[in-house]
Amino acid sequence: MAAQGVSVNDFIALEKVEKVFEVRRKAGFLKRERHEVRAVDSISFTVARGEMVGYIGPNGAGKSTTIKMLTGILTPSAGRLRVAGIDPARERVRLAHRIGVVFGQRTTLWWDLPLADSYRLAHRMYRIPDARYRQNLDRLVELLDLGALLDVPVRQLSLGQRMRGDIAAALLHDPEVLYLDEPTIGLDVVSKARVREFLREVNAERGTTVLLTTHDLQDIEQLCSRVMVIDHGRLVHDGSLAGLHEAGESERTLVVDLERELPPVEVASARVVRVEGPRQWLAFPAGRSAAPLVADLAARYPLVDLSVREPDIEAVIARMYAERAVS
Numbered sequence: 260m261a262a263q264g265v266s267v268n269d270f271i272a273l274e275k276v277e278k279v280f281e282v283r284r285k286a287g288f289l290k291r292e293r294h295e296v297r298a299v300d301s302i303s304f305t306v307a308r309g310e311m312v313g314y315i316g317p318n319g320a321g322k323s324t325t326i327k328m329l330t331g332i333l334t335p336s337a338g339r340l341r342v343a344g345i346d347p348a349r350e351r352v353r354l355a356h357r358i359g360v361v362f363g364q365r366t367t368l369w370w371d372l373p374l375a376d377s378y379r380l381a382h383r384m385y386r387i388p389d390a391r392y393r394q395n396l397d398r399l400v401e402l403l404d405l406g407a408l409l410d411v412p413v414r415q416l417s418l419g420q421r422m423r424g425d426i427a428a429a430l431l432h433d434p435e436v437l438y439l440d441e442p443t444i445g446l447d448v449v450s451k452a453r454v455r456e457f458l459r460e461v462n463a464e465r466g467t468t469v470l471l472t473t474h475d476l477q478d479i480e481q482l483c484s485r486v487m488v489i490d491h492g493r494l495v496h497d498g499s500l501a502g503l504h505e506a507g508e509s510e511r512t513l514v515v516d517l518e519r520e521l522p523p524v525e526v527a528s529a530r531v532v533r534v535e536g537p538r539q540w541l542a543f544p545a546g547r548s549a550a551p552l553v554a555d556l557a558a559r560y561p562l563v564d565l566s567v568r569e570p571d572i573e574a575v576i577a578r579m580y581a582e583r584a585v586s
């Protein structure tokens with residue numbers, strides 16, 4: 260039966276989940292003190308089937324610990340956690356057949372073997388029916404452009420090639436949910452675009468639920484309509500990217516080119532944040548229309564050209580982390 264507040268459509272469900280690590284710290288010459296690290300502190304959220312959600316936060320916030328609990332590698336210290344109705348820590352092997360995991364920082368492929376051998380091993384390990392395995396492999400090889408790489412030992416692959424190989428390995432057994440931990444780390448812009456495009460296709464084509472952890476906010480902007488922010492083990496935002504802008508009280512920037520170099524312009528509801536020759540940058544609240552501001556400027560200053568820049572998500576999030584660090 261579904262727990263209170265959790266619908267049967269919720270594919271991933273966490274209720275007041277905690278993870279406390281006990282560590283020993285040096286406290287003198289020979290003395291060591293026990294110390295608790297609350298890596299995840301009473302987190303609750305649900306993810307519906309087919310959703311693509313970003314899970315972000317500064318270093319040490321608790322992201323990996325959450326993912327490890329979702330795969331069953333770690334057992335929560337308190338709370339309730341279910342993935343596809345399964346308690347991950349209790350039935351890790353059964354769950355493994357339904358989830359795929361990609362860690363950008365390390366590979367699950369066999370380092371010394373050709374890529375194709377890792378796939379054959381996955382075929383047997385997950386007992387994937389032959390026809391389905393062949394069909395999935397063909398499709399993944401095509402979509403991720405792996406044809407020429409199948410006979411190459413993994414250690415000879417470039418980072419981008421290896422990442423595509425890892426993503427294919429995670430999807431061979433048709434998992435219903437995919438956890439991605441920094442899937443574009445270290446990749447060049449072309450490889451990043453390719454990986455993102457592929458993830459969009461998988462999500463649309465197969466309805467795979469995706470939980471994406473990343474420090475690259477462009478991953479989030481391009482893939483996720485919902486983003487959860489974790490900081491010091493606590494969930495501090497769960498909503499749309501636009502909502503994140505509001506929470507961070509973000510600003511848009513009006514860039515104006517004047518006829519000549521002038522002192523900073525003076526207008527209501529905006530402030531000049533930079534001046535470079537005849538060009539000036541004005542910050543104003545992201546929720547406000549630029550029209551009255553432009554009209555005011557045009558009436559009083561010799562305006563030649565202008566453009567509006569949307570808030571920089573990196574800046575919004577940096578401010579959010581900083582605000583929490585001092586609060």
Ligand SMILES: Nc1ncnc2c1ncn2[C@@H]1O[C@H](COP(=O)(O)OP(=O)(O)OP(=O)(O)O)[C@@H](O)[C@H]1O
Nearest residue numbers: 280282296298316317318319320321322323324325
């Ligand atoms: N096995 C462990 N034993 C003790 N402390 C741990 C252990 N694993 C994680 N921690 C601590 O728990 C906190 C959260 O770590 P976690 O790895 O989940 O953060 P993260 O958000 O994934 O960080 P990053 O972005 O740097 O990967 C940190 O303070 C970390 O030092």
